[in-house]
Amino acid sequence: xxxxxxxxxxxxxxxxxxxxxQCFGFENIRxxxxxxxxxxxxxxxxxxxxxxxxxxxxxxxxxxxxxxxNTIGLKHIGIEVDSVDETYQKxxxxxxxxxxxxxxxxxxxxxxxxxPNGVVIELYESK
Numbered sequence: 001x002x003x004x005x006x007x008x009x010x011x012x013x014x015x016x017x018x019x020x021x022q023c024f025g026f027e028n029i030r031x032x033x034x035x036x037x038x039x040x041x042x043x044x045x046x047x048x049x050x051x052x053x054x055x056x057x058x059x060x061x062x063x064x065x066x067x068x069x070n071t072i073g074l075k076h077i078g079i080e081v082d083s084v085d086e087t088y089q090k091x092x093x094x095x096x097x098x099x100x101x102x103x104x105x106x107x108x109x110x111x112x113x114x115x116p117n118g119v120v121i122e123l124y125e126s127k
Contacts, residue, residue, distance in 0.1 A: 076119075
C-alpha cells in the first residue's frame with residue numbers, strides 16, 4: 001500500500017504547474033476535465049507520487065493557517081531532497097519565499113515554503 005496522489009485546488013493552474021516543475025522537477029502527465037466542470041485538472045508526477053492540481057472558474061478560499069500545527073487538517077506536503085541547503089539556494093534564486101533551513105529532530109535539516117496557492121511545503125533531508 002502507498003499514497004498514490006495528493007489533490008490541491010489552485011488559484012492559477014499555469015502558475016502552479018510552472019512552480020512545481022521548476023522548483024521540484026514534477027513532470028506533467030496529463031490534463032483532463034469532466035462534463036459539468038467549469039474548470040480542469042492536471043496530473044503532475046514526481047517519482048511514484050502524483051499531484052493533482054484542480055482549477056475551477058468559481059473558487060472558494062481556504063480559511064486554515066496550516067503553519068499553525070494545532071490546526072486540524074493537512075499540515076504540509078513533505079518533499080525529501082538530497083540537500084536542503086542546495087535546494088534552498090536554488091529556490092531563493094527562483095524568488096521563492098522560503099524559511100531558513102534548520103537542524104531537524106527526525107531529519108538532518110528541514111525548512112518550509114508555500115506554493116503559489118499558500119500550500120505549505122516542507123523540504124526534508126534524511127539523516
